[in-house]
Amino acid sequence: MKKEYGQGTGQPDISVNLGGLSMKNPVAVASGTFGYGFEYEDFIDISGIGGVIVKGTTLEPRPGNPPPRIAETPAGMLNAIGLENPGVDVFLNEYLPVLREKGVTVILNIAGNTVEEYARLAAKLKGHPGIAGVELNISCPNVKEGGLQFGTDPVMVKTVVEAIKAECSLPIIPKLSPNVTDIVAIAQAAQEGGADALAMINTLMGMAVDIRTKRPVLGNVFGGLSGPAIKPVALRMIYQVYREIDLPILGGGGIMNFTDALEFILVGASAVSIGTGNFVNPCLADEIVDGLIEYMQENQIAKLTDLVGAAAV
Amino acid sequence: MKKEYGQGTGQPDISVNLGGLSMKNPVAVASGTFGYGFEYEDFIDISGIGGVIVKGTTLEPRPGNPPPRIAETPAGMLNAIGLENPGVDVFLNEYLPVLREKGVTVILNIAGNTVEEYARLAAKLKGHPGIAGVELNISCPNVKEGGLQFGTDPVMVKTVVEAIKAECSLPIIPKLSPNVTDIVAIAQAAQEGGADALAMINTLMGMAVDIRTKRPVLGNVFGGLSGPAIKPVALRMIYQVYREIDLPILGGGGIMNFTDALEFILVGASAVSIGTGNFVNPCLADEIVDGLIEYMQENQIAKLTDLVGAAAV
Amino acid sequence: MSFLAKGRVLKNQQLADDLYELEFLAPQIALKCHPGKFMQIRVSEQDDPLLRRPLSLYDVDVDSGSISLLYKVVGQGTRIMTSFKPDDTIDVMGPLGNGFTMPNYPLNAILVGGGVGIAPLMYLARWLILLDCQVKVLYGANTAGELVASDRFSRLGVELEVATLDGSAGYHGPVTDLLKDQDPHEVDSFYTCGPEMMMAEVAEYVACNYLWGECSLEEHMACGVGACLGCARKLKPADVDYVKICKDGPVFNVQAVEFMMGR
Amino acid sequence: MSFLAKGRVLKNQQLADDLYELEFLAPQIALKCHPGKFMQIRVSEQDDPLLRRPLSLYDVDVDSGSISLLYKVVGQGTRIMTSFKPDDTIDVMGPLGNGFTMPNYPLNAILVGGGVGIAPLMYLARWLILLDCQVKVLYGANTAGELVASDRFSRLGVELEVATLDGSAGYHGPVTDLLKDQDPHEVDSFYTCGPEMMMAEVAEYVACNYLWGECSLEEHMACGVGACLGCARKLKPADVDYVKICKDGPVFNVQAVEFMMGR
Numbered sequence A, B: 001m002k003k004e005y006g007q008g009t010g011q012p013d014i015s016v017n018l019g020g021l022s023m024k025n026p027v028a029v030a031s032g033t034f035g036y037g038f039e040y041e042d043f044i045d046i047s048g049i050g051g052v053i054v055k056g057t058t059l060e061p062r063p064g065n066p067p068p069r070i071a072e073t074p075a076g077m078l079n080a081i082g083l084e085n086p087g088v089d090v091f092l093n094e095y096l097p098v099l100r101e102k103g104v105t106v107i108l109n110i111a112g113n114t115v116e117e118y119a120r121l122a123a124k125l126k127g128h129p130g131i132a133g134v135e136l137n138i139s140c141p142n143v144k145e146g147g148l149q150f151g152t153d154p155v156m157v158k159t160v161v162e163a164i165k166a167e168c169s170l171p172i173i174p175k176l177s178p179n180v181t182d183i184v185a186i187a188q189a190a191q192e193g194g195a196d197a198l199a200m201i202n203t204l205m206g207m208a209v210d211i212r213t214k215r216p217v218l219g220n221v222f223g224g225l226s227g228p229a230i231k232p233v234a235l236r237m238i239y240q241v242y243r244e245i246d247l248p249i250l251g252g253g254g255i256m257n258f259t260d261a262l263e264f265i266l267v268g269a270s271a272v273s274i275g276t277g278n279f280v281n282p283c284l285a286d287e288i289v290d291g292l293i294e295y296m297q298e299n300q301i302a303k304l305t306d307l308v309g310a311a312a313v
Numbered sequence C, D: 001m002s003f004l005a006k007g008r009v010l011k012n013q014q015l016a017d018d019l020y021e022l023e024f025l026a027p028q029i030a031l032k033c034h035p036g037k038f039m040q041i042r043v044s045e046q047d048d049p050l051l052r053r054p055l056s057l058y059d060v061d062v063d064s065g066s067i068s069l070l071y072k073v074v075g076q077g078t079r080i081m082t083s084f085k086p087d088d089t090i091d092v093m094g095p096l097g098n099g100f101t102m103p104n105y106p107l108n109a110i111l112v113g114g115g116v117g118i119a120p121l122m123y124l125a126r127w128l129i130l131l132d133c134q135v136k137v138l139y140g141a142n143t144a145g146e147l148v149a150s151d152r153f154s155r156l157g158v159e160l161e162v163a164t165l166d167g168s169a170g171y172h173g174p175v176t177d178l179l180k181d182q183d184p185h186e187v188d189s190f191y192t193c194g195p196e197m198m199m200a201e202v203a204e205y206v207a208c209n210y211l212w213g214e215c216s217l218e219e220h221m222a223c224g225v226g227a228c229l230g231c232a233r234k235l236k237p238a239d240v241d242y243v244k245i246c247k248d249g250p251v252f253n254v255q256a257v258e259f260m261m262g263r
Ligand SMILES: Cc1cc2nc3c(=O)[nH]c(=O)nc-3n(C[C@H](O)[C@H](O)[C@H](O)COP(=O)(O)OP(=O)(O)OC[C@H]3O[C@@H](n4cnc5c(N)ncnc54)[C@H](O)[C@@H]3O)c2cc1C
Pocket: B072, C038, C049, C051, C052, C053, C054, C055, C056, C057, C069, C070, C071, C072, C073, C074, C075, C076, C077, C078, C079, C116, C119, C120, C217, C218, C219, C220, C221, C250
């Protein structure tokens, strides 16, 4: 049941230009929650998705964290996958060509532990067509700065974004960590570093305890909290950043249905991402697109941009 | 159905000394969620509660924020009450005597917008017996520092704690805001300022949008997220602080039942607080105490301190 | 005095498209009920939805210890409530708030209810009748099918006038149009609950005719007992203080309130 | 091929204290079922509990399009499942994972199941019988009342030996004690599901006797399709790679696994 959207088809225009990254529709699937897309092909036409943000990819392959890696929490879940991935070369040489062939809008999510690692990774993307944009996971420890997360310090954020921009001409979208005192300062730093758009929010750092064993549930002790539980925090941060920073925002955090997505758009997201929601409903991305179109038709809204930030005035 | 606990009664010892504040049992009710205790007297014997932390109190009366002041969110709620309260004089002269008469373990929660305000408020408590301890709400904007929240800056935290300690000999328990990059640094600052214990966590800052009106739901736009949704974040922060800072912790954030409370104790809380849970179950504080006693008896645990921090090794 | 109790569901009946009557046994609570007070119902044992739902007392039978609520399905919580079935145990808290003021002598009362706002007026009517008052009910809804309380009112023996917006039953138009036909000299007091626009017209009628009236207001609630200060509202924009709907209300004198048109 | 579908509940029957059989119609899914695969069931439309629950195929009837699951109530999710009732529509996703390896020729198989671990072995037994295998089932539980699958196995026509820890039915002791009485020369393959301690003993028997065997493992899951990498496990501590139980399994060769005793 593939549908055609866009100008001239009588449908409202829901295509998005996210800082140079062009999306057929404003609904992406979030990194780490959709594998490389293939895993969900039984359930959804992955070439119809606004953007498939693939699993966090590193320079070298990574085995990931010891299990348990996930735990359910009230209206949310914790994950500590530990960036298990086969490395950027495998992605570029094995997965990307297939995704490109299928016409998937691929957004590569990259992660590293030093500025150099990020830069080298970004440099590798040259000559590999089919990547629509790069999402920059900065919720990683900077091993050269005592393990402090890149995303918690404006100077490091600016540095890493600059380094990547120098190596890569694709749209660069830093993904902000919500575990900070001042999200606007971080967004500002990303902008100064040359970011083309912002993705927000990544997971909140949390943990769970197994009262039977009296030990933390996760092998890694701490994990990232995602799902509906974090939606209020995500909306608040996007609202704050939208009002201060002049970059398009890819918003997400707990989106489970169309009305959730609309809330994100109203506070300032130009496009949205679905993470944990995919696990509950693998067809969610499509359903949200349908919901948006219906809503816009009913409310006579010609283009999505008329809604972006309407609640943040 | 009042029960007697403590040493020598054959029951496990669940009394707590929280940095000089002595509690009959480790379950307090959180500030702003239990009024002054009277409101819940139909449902629970308030003199049996480990500690009744009364509504945030300021030097002068405050009218509070315009409505709507609350909104439900997935497994949580947002509130933006705006510290509505009759001021410290009314509390001391009208409410405290009644609470004292009833034998309630009263913990006063204080808030201010300048260091001087906090200090003057603390000074007023002299000569008013019946206050077991003072919880310091530092999630307030410091108007002299451009509205930056006290609780987000270590220097301000230290300053305000010091100022209060200078004026007041009661146990002082700063209540940490979770909206920070480095909770341990804040806890450290509180300790340096002379805190006797730490309360954590206050609410996460969030918001909600009404898609019908396309406006923020809350009159104040932003509100504090509480309830089960935030439990993983609270546990993580308490775990982090317990391992680094040598102060007893009053832990809370999303506790809805006895096993939740136990999770908090295992990561390092010496006592717990019930906030949003009171709205769902006004007898929750009692039920958790009963659950704890039962658990300790079943597992032959003589004193609660044997459990504190057991998961944070 | 109010209680936290386990109520045993007696029935949960669909009366119209989105209107249900829930009846449950809670004798201890029933004993303390008074018209205009409300219950806080826990709709789910799961953490979502989290908060209790406030619902007015629709009817109470002290002898049998049963309490009835009339609820409209508007969102997640009330939708879950539709799955309650006989013999289920539900977690209820109440009765809460300040109810309607009861007359000291038999008087003539007009009750004006719109939509599900009719709920608290049923139990009120029962008490007024017990107190030998003359009770007339003006009952409005969108359409005939939604006038689910009519029969019960008739059985109570009150005088009933209905109005529907689509004209499918009774007067064709807003229920407040029926006020025109009332003789203000024959009424002592008004009680109203429903959309605020409707209550505003009742208030105006009351004011113009130097009468007395009470209304029941709504606000989102957390605690329901005055502890959280969440259900605050300034009855009039110029008021200094916020009242708490759950504790200071939900019933207020109509003259004290400036109604909000969007509600 | 797997699907997201709305299943219509046919029955949801309590078979023992905490064991239920849920049967629902989902013909499209039924067509693609294979023993050892599993379903991801959404237990609630609310946000809590959030994730789907993985449950093995207990039995499938392709003709009628019905799928049966055998589940044990262990927590919030499975407790909510007990409220499913006939004609309810449930949100199901499947079949997922890699099932048991089917023999290419009729052979002699022994199936060893403990507790609710018996679930995937029922549907497996059905297939093996269809393939003209000799099937013997060793079925263990705590007590006689928990041997809820016995009758169904008997109806299938398999040879059944049961064991209970309390001796209330069959052999008095752990089901793996029954292995001693088997003649390894008369068995080709083993299939097992249950507590890991039990499966470990089956694995040891298989190894010692140079036989072949498969087991079904569990791990907490989010996606169920290999996308989230949440259900990772090193089959043996020395392994470099983590397998994903949902995608690489849940069925693995017993020799590949070092079982975890606490489970
Ligand atoms: C004192 C009082 C008496 C009431 N009596 C009745 C009655 O007899 N019958 C009836 O059908 N309704 C009554 N209401 C309204 C009823 O409480 C809401 O319709 C109900 O809470 C909606 O819950 P929901 O989960 O279905 O809707 P949602 O919109 O999903 O609820 C989301 C949140 O908003 C709150 N909420 C939504 N609408 C209202 C509202 N109008 N008032 C207060 N909170 C709201 C809910 O409690 C919940 O916390 C009364 C409200 C109050 C305050």
